[in-house]
Amino acid sequence: LLYLPFELSYEDWSADFEVARLNDVHQWDDDDDGTIDRTELEVVKMKSGTTEANMPYLIRANEAGEKTLTVTNATLHRAEETSIDCSSVGTLFTFIGTYTGIDGSTMLTKGYYAMGDGALVQAESSESNLSSYRWYLSVTDRYGTPKNIGEVKVAVFGFDDDYTDGVEEIENRMEENENAIYDISGRRVVNPHCGVYIKNGKKYLIK
Numbered sequence: 001l002l003y004l005p006f007e008l009s010y011e012d013w014s015a016d017f018e019v020a021r022l023n024d025v026h027q028w029d030d031d032d033d034g035t036i037d038r039t040e041l042e043v044v045k046m047k048s049g050t051t052e053a054n055m056p057y058l059i060r061a062n063e064a065g066e067k068t069l070t071v072t073n074a075t076l077h078r079a080e081e082t083s084i085d086c087s088s089v090g091t092l093f094t095f096i097g098t099y100t101g102i103d104g105s106t107m108l109t110k111g112y113y114a115m116g117d118g119a120l121v122q123a124e125s126s127e128s129n130l131s132s133y134r135w136y137l138s139v140t141d142r143y144g145t146p147k148n149i150g151e152v153k154v155a156v157f158g159f160d161d162d163y164t165d166g167v168e169e170i171e172n173r174m175e176e177n178e179n180a181i182y183d184i185s186g187r188r189v190v191n192p193h194c195g196v197y198i199k200n201g202k203k204y205l206i207k
Helices: 104-110
Strands: 017-028 038-045 056-061 084-086 092-099 114-118 121-122 134-143 152-157 181-183 195-199 203-207
Touching: 017 092, 017 152, 038 114
Parallel strands: 038 152
Antiparallel strands: 017 038, 017 056, 084 092, 092 134, 114 121, 114 134, 121 152, 181 195, 195 203
């Protein structure tokens, strides 16, 4: 899962990572009994161009092991926890980004989905915290009541044929930007004075 307040260019990630944009959600009644049996999130591998700031993406490393994503000449935008939706007649799928993370109790009680074992799954306990710079999925009916639809498989278009079971979550490490301070307009600040500032996705007030 990837959610950032700046763009990434293909050259930034292509050497070590693959990035996919969210495209659509599909559901099927496989046994023709009138009940939805299978839900898939369709994503498309990006083979050029740039990502958008404050938009959800999936990312995976080309090889196993810890990887670092290094970004140069990034333009920081205001960190906004925006959402996009993809709806059927009876179900609302909302993808929501977070810069502060979501505690496990909220993930559990709200029935939110996050990535686990190659699929989007609901939290199993109050210990299922979601880290910052991620996004999560809210699945509700048209009246806002959470729905449990089982796991949501990830169908990836454009990845190699030997990778068909979803996109693995990796740890995003932005070492150069870690502990950096920004004002609410997204500009980096070296010596902050009075005002509201953002550090590691959290807002701070300096009086």
